[in-house]
Amino acid sequence: EVQLVETGGGLIQPGGSLRISCTASGFTISSNYMSWVRQAPGKGLEWVSVIYSGGSAYYADSVKGRFTISRDNSKNTVYLQMNRLRADDTAVYHCALGYCSSIRCSANAFDIWGQGTMVTVSS
Amino acid sequence: QSALTQPASVSGSPGQSITISCTGTSSDVGSYNLVSWYQQYPGKAPKLMIYEGSKRPSGVSDRFSGSKSGNTASLTISGLQAEDEADYYCCSYAGSSTWVFGGGTKLTVL
Numbered sequence: 001e002v003q004l005v006e007t008g009g010g011l012i013q014p015g016g017s018l019r020i021s022c023t024a025s026g027f028t029i030s031s032n033y034m035s036w037v038r039q040a041p042g043k044g045l046e047w048v049s050v051i052y053s054g055g056s057a058y059y060a061d062s063v064k065g066r067f068t069i070s071r072d073n074s075k076n077t078v079y080l081q082m083n084r085l086r087a088d089d090t091a092v093y094h095c096a097l098g099y100c101s102s103i104r105c106s107a108n109a110f111d112i113w114g115q116g117t118m119v120t121v122s123s
Numbered sequence: 124q125s126a127l128t129q130p131a132s133v134s135g136s137p138g139q140s141i142t143i144s145c146t147g148t149s150s151d152v153g154s155y156n157l158v159s160w161y162q163q164y165p166g167k168a169p170k171l172m173i174y175e176g177s178k179r180p181s182g183v184s185d186r187f188s189g190s191k192s193g194n195t196a197s198l199t200i201s202g203l204q205a206e207d208e209a210d211y212y213c214c215s216y217a218g219s220s221t222w223v224f225g226g227g228t229k230l231t232v233l
Contacts, residue, residue, distance in 0.1 A: 035222075037169075044126070044227040045161070045169065045212050050220065058220035061124050099159075099174050108216050109159040109174035116168065 002026035002112050004095050009117030016085050020117050022078040022095030030073040033098030033107035036080050038091035039116070048093070050107050051078065063089075085121045092116035127152065127213055127225035134231040140201040143228045145213030146194060151223055153194040157216035160189055160198045162209045163227075169212065173198060200230075208232040 008020035022034070036048040049069040051057045057069045068081040078095055096110035128146040135141040145158065152158060156176045161169035171180055173189035176196065186201045196215070200207055213225040 037224075045163075045214070045224040046126075047214070047222040047224060050222075052220075056220070060221060094168060099171065099180065106174075107220070108157045108222075109171055110161070110169070110214070111171050111180065113168035113170075 002097070004097065004112055004114035006093060006095055006114045006117035009093065009119045011120045011122065012085055013123050014086060014121055016121075017081070017083045018085065018119060019079055019081045020093055020119065022080075022114055024076045024078070024097070027097070028073075029071055029076050029078055032100070032105055034069075034071065034078045035096045035098065035107065035110060036069065036078075036093055037096055037110065037113075038089075038093045038119075040088070040091040043091075046091070049080065050098075052107065053105070082119070085119075087121050090119060090121045092118050124217060124221060124223050127215060127223055129211075129213060129225040129228045131226070132229045132231065134233055135200075135203045136233045137203055137205065139203050140199060141203060141230065143198045143200075143211055143213075143230070145196040145198070145215075145225045147196070147215055147223070148194055151215040151217040152191065152196050154218065155216045156191065158189065158191060158196040159214045160187075161212045161214065162207075163212065164209050172211075203232055205232050 035050040094116040097112040099109035099111040160173040163169040
């Protein structure tokens with residue numbers, strides 16, 4: 001069964017750092033497109049970052065320069081290192097697997113989602 | 124990277140059809156046929172319903188369909204059922220390996 005499980009969320013003070021993880025099972029992350037999408041309490045979805053199968057990484061303007069996406073293929077895990085955290089980073093952070101048809105995989109749709117991990121930035 | 128515009132809420136009676144619009148710009152929705160739609164129940168993870176504008180993943184009911192005209196994409200749900208009551212989000216590729224979501228639409232089945 002294809003599954004994603006996020007861990008590492010918690011309460012962090014403004015200006016602090018936190019690393020959250022997304023461990024995959026049922027597939028290999030290095031062959032796929034993996035994204036982070038967040039949802040602030042009572043708000044909509046916001047795309048945060050993607051790491052391509054080739055290793056290239058991209059970010060939303062709101063997190064560029066503060067967040068870093070990476071992966072450890074041996075652990076089949078994707079990470080999101082979050083630095084200089086702000087109150088408006090408070091959200092549930094989901095990782096998501098890019099959709100794969102019978103022909104190819106793509107980062108243009110988010111197929112499998114984890115349940116998310118809550119990050120609260122507050123003093 | 125401004126959010127796509129969706130109506131805050133739509134409603135319909137069982138058996139009816141409803142359409143949710145998703146308006147972007149010529150830099151995102153208008154430039155690419157890469158709009159996806161997601162259904163989300165309270166406290167749950169989103170579920171992919173439509174990708175590449177009009178394609179349905181395996182297992183998604185054919186009551187759900189997607190289309191696009193200019194800078195506006197649409198999700199139509201036909202034969203509305205009580206279980207369709209949920210929040211719906213659109214998402215579009217916005218160029219330079221970035222994506223943008225809509226603000227979400229709450230669907231109420233009367």
